Amino acid sequence: MDQTGLHIANDADGFTETSGLSFEGLRQYDSEAIAIEIEQCDDALHFLYAEKIVTAATTFLSKFNGTSLYAAKANPHPAVLKLLWKTGMRDFEVASVREVEQIHALLPDATLYFMHPVKSRKAIRTAYALGVRHFAFDSLDELRKIRQETRNAPDLALHLRLSVSQEGAEYPLGNKFGATLIEAPLLLVHARQISEKLGVTFHVGSQCLDVTAYHTALKDIARLLEGAGLSVDMLNVGGGFPVAYPDMPILPLPDYFDGIQQALTEFGFDKLEIFCEPGRALVAQGGAVAVRVEMRRGHSLYLNDGTYGALFDAGQPGWNFPLELYGGGRLGKSDEMALFEFYGPTCDSIDKMSGPFSLPADVAEGDWIIFRSLGAYGYAMQTRFNGFYSETTVAITAETTSD
Numbered sequence: 001m002d003q004t005g006l007h008i009a010n011d012a013d014g015f016t017e018t019s020g021l022s023f024e025g026l027r028q029y030d031s032e033a034i035a036i037e038i039e040q041c042d043d044a045l046h047f048l049y050a051e052k053i054v055t056a057a058t059t060f061l062s063k064f065n066g067t068s069l070y071a072a073k074a075n076p077h078p079a080v081l082k083l084l085w086k087t088g089m090r091d092f093e094v095a096s097v098r099e100v101e102q103i104h105a106l107l108p109d110a111t112l113y114f115m116h117p118v119k120s121r122k123a124i125r126t127a128y129a130l131g132v133r134h135f136a137f138d139s140l141d142e143l144r145k146i147r148q149e150t151r152n153a154p155d156l157a158l159h160l161r162l163s164v165s166q167e168g169a170e171y172p173l174g175n176k177f178g179a180t181l182i183e184a185p186l187l188l189v190h191a192r193q194i195s196e197k198l199g200v201t202f203h204v205g206s207q208c209l210d211v212t213a214y215h216t217a218l219k220d221i222a223r224l225l226e227g228a229g230l231s232v233d234m235l236n237v238g239g240g241f242p243v244a245y246p247d248m249p250i251l252p253l254p255d256y257f258d259g260i261q262q263a264l265t266e267f268g269f270d271k272l273e274i275f276c277e278p279g280r281a282l283v284a285q286g287g288a289v290a291v292r293v294e295m296r297r298g299h300s301l302y303l304n305d306g307t308y309g310a311l312f313d314a315g316q317p318g319w320n321f322p323l324e325l326y327g328g329g330r331l332g333k334s335d336e337m338a339l340f341e342f343y344g345p346t347c348d349s350i351d352k353m354s355g356p357f358s359l360p361a362d363v364a365e366g367d368w369i370i371f372r373s374l375g376a377y378g379y380a381m382q383t384r385f386n387g388f389y390s391e392t393t394v395a396i397t398a399e400t401t402s403d
Contacts, residue, residue, distance in 0.1 A: 004312070021086050022050050028395040033080060033326055034292055035394050036368050043226030043390035044305035045368075046379050050083060050395060053232070053286035054302040056182040057087040059283065064257050065264075069093040069113050071239055072103060073386070074279030074376040075287065077393060081106055090176070093277045093384040094132075098125035104130045106142040115201065115236075115277065117142060117177045119162040124149040136161050136201055138179045140190060147194050157197040159236055160187055164220065168213035169240060170248065171317055185228035186315055192230075199234025199273070206280065208240035211259040218260075222267035235264070241281035243373055246320040253281065280333020280376040287375020288396075290368045299340050301363065306344010306351040308385040310378035311371065314342070315353040321374060325360050327367035336361040 022028070029035040032047055039045055060068040069091045076099065081092075085107050092107075093102050094118040100123070103110055114127050117138040124135070128150045138144045138161040138245055150156060163178030166212055179187055184200075192198050204213040214237055225231065235262055243248045264270045289310045295302040307315030314321060337363040344351035359369065371378070382389050 021054050021083060022213065022397075023048055023395040024082045026079050026393060026395040028397050030396075030398050032290060032370055032396055035396065036326055039392060039394065041390070041392050042169070042304070043388070043392060044292075044310055044382075046310070046390060046393040047288040047290065047396050048077070048079065048369075048375065048393060049286050049288075050397075053080065053083055054087050055281055055299070056278075056286065057084055057089055059181075059253055060276070060278055061088050063254055064276055065261050066237075066276060069115075069236075069275055069277045070282055071277045071279030072099050073380060075283045075378075075380050077379055078102075078106055079393070079399045080283060080286075080375075085385050091275075093279075094127075100127045100130060111157045113159075115159065115161075115274075119145070119226070121145055121149050128153065133157050134159065137187070137191070138162075138177055140187065143191055143194075150342075152194065154196060156195045157199070157234065158191045158195040159199045159201040159234065160184060160191060161201045162200055162217075162221065162224075164202045164204060164217040165213065166205040168210025169208045169294060170242075170319075171206035173188055173203050173205045177231070181224050184224055185230060188228070188230050188232070195299070197233045199232050199236060199275075201236035201238060202276075203238035203277075204240040206240060207242045207245075207248070208303065209242055209248065209250060211256050213240070215266075218263040218267050218269065220381040222269070232272065234275065235269050236275040236277065239277040239279055239281075241276075241278050243280055243284040243376070245373060246322060282376075284373050284376040287378060288370055288372045289374045289378050290370045293363060293365055293367045293369065294345070295365055296363065299338065300343060301340050301359075301369075302343045302345070303369070304345050304390065305382075305390065306342070306346060307353065308344060308346050308348070308351055309382040309388060309390070310374060311342075311344065311353060312381045313374075313377055314371070315344070316353075318354060320355070320357070322372040323357060323359060324370045324372065325363055325367055326370060327364070334360045334362045338363075345388045348385075 012038040071093045091111045092113040115136040117136045134157045136159045166172035166174040291303045291305040315318045339356035
């Protein structure tokens with residue numbers, strides 16, 4: 001470490017001497033404050049915390065009784081993907097041909113699962129040529145495309161995406177994808193004829209706060225298979241594993257794992273090949289985003305990032321995040337707090353985060369607001385609208401005081 005607090009990577013992998021599992025290729029700092037001062041970034045500044053991501057990945061790899069697939073859409077930064085690989089993650093859920101190509105190039109020995117149920121023909125062909133064998137579908141049309149574009153390949157592992165209740169989810173994912181329980185038997189019969197292995201998959205919705213949602217979905221699937229006299233080889237319980245945001249109390253992840261395992265045993269699925277697809281739960285607490293206050297008008301703060309950038313979840317679903325203020329060399333300013341609304345930097349009036357968000361009352365232009373627990377769907381969802389975006393991601397080596 002030099003006098004500025006910046007860690008200098010100096011070994012063959014690009015890691016620092018002081019770290020164990022760390023991020024490859026990122027500048028590393030002792031704290032967010034030091035990073036803000038040295039980077040002098042005019043855009044938002046993305047932070048990553050290796051220890052938090054390693055802890056979350058280890059939890060899934062050691063305690064979930066099945067195969068955990070990292071949902072790459074949550075945060076596809078190369079440093080994150082490489083760190084997960086070093087942690088032991090070998091399986092990745094992808095939703096586009098670009099994700100297939102990125103991970104195949106970066107981690108050629110990874111097993112990829114193309115779980116988007118509607119894919120272009122070129123995407124199917126390319127994925128299969130690159131070694132992908134697991135494909136999701138939710139219609140006869142998609143099944144036909146897979147069969148045709150893989151040229152009747154004999155080694156396909158096909159997963160029927162089912163529509164299930166989204167009742168326990170803070171961010172429902174229903175209506176767009178998923179075959180109904182009525183449509184499912186015919187689809188499974190057709191898929192069995194062209195697959196080496198056959199499975200079903202579902203998603204209870206993002207940020208699911210009700211562990212019984214998995215039990216309900218598995219109960220419906222058991223009734224479906226028993227009623228139709230069908231069997232499957234694989235079962236994917238999807239994602240939805242939550243993160244503790246303000247105002248969203250959650251159960252510990254092992255409670256979810258136990259609830260899922262109990263349901264699998266109860267309905268006779270425990271002998272199948274079992275998968276899950278964590279995204280948010282793996283990386284949310286492993287990242288944060290610092291944004292600068294460009295102007296204050298009363299209790300409205302104008303920021304250099306917004307809903308077209310890393311702060312989509314703060315604007316559209318209106319979620320709150322743990323916040324800290326950095327102003328002039330220290331985190332936090334006055335003891336008096338006030339409530340604020342935020343505006344992003346684009347010309348669009350919907351680029352707004354209503355909150356209200358609690359910050360020190362004397363927040364001013366030039367201060368930086370750190371949105372914690374934003375390692376998921378922050379870096380991944382930013383656009384280049386109006387020319388506002390950030391390409392700056394750094395690693396923070398010291399543990400943070402809050403999640």
